[in-house]
Amino acid sequence: DVKVTQSSRYLVKRTGEKVFLECVQDMDHENMFWYRQDPGLGLRLIYFSYDVKMKEKGDIPEGYSVSREKKERFSLILESASTNQTSMYLCASSFSPTDSGTLNTEAFFGQGTRLTVV
Amino acid sequence: DQQVKQNSPSLSVQEGRISILNCDYTNSMFDYFLWYKKYPAEGPTFLISISSIKDKNEDGRFTVFLNKSAKHLSLHIVPSQPGDSAVYFCAASAIYGGSQGNLIFGKGTKLSVKP
DSSP states (O other), X not given: XXXXXXXXXXXXXXXXXXXXXXXXXXXXOSEEEEEEEETTTEEEEEEEESSTTOOEEOSOOTTEEEEEEETTEEEEEESSOOGGGOEEEEEEEEOOHHHHOOSXXXXXXXXXXXXXEO | OOSEEOOOSXXXXXXXXXXXXXXXXXXXXXOEEEEEEEOTTSOOEEEEXXXXXXXXXXXXXXXXXXXXXXXXXXXXXXXXXXXXXXXXXXXXXXXXGTOTTOOEEOOOXXXXXXX
């Protein structure tokens, strides 16, 4: 059974704190993604990674950084948390179409982390 | 500039009837389309997909239709069940356009199926 696991379901942090959100997948996927979901805005891509140590900015990277030291783990870092970063954060992983030679690049999501910054 | 648009924020349907969720896209490089279902406080789960070489894909009660000339796709659920009540997201990818499988999502449509 495929699995994407996010380290926390709920987090409450103070403004200015450095926050780490961890994500681990066990499917040997090349691609990993971080999205945030906000009411009325859908899922917006923050960063994605298509290989170890590789990262690409998504639509809303400001205020965030990422780290991918191992294939199975992708971390999202909020350098200095702010109240406008209160959101549901979703990690996902998928095969790369170029590496796998398949069109089946559906992303598998973790259960989400509800982050509240106070 | 939204590349994937779901213009209906919500849809209410009677149990047993058909639910039709719509999605439009603007990027002609998109060649793979997916629908996800999301319950509150959970991550989205993959439902069904279609590649641009097809115009229809069916899986049980779920059928996705793709009209490339209109840049429009739709998800049909027949018959609708109360357990289908969730937010449905349309997503698109430009596989052969070098996107590495990056998915662009719409804003979602909240489906409510009433008993």
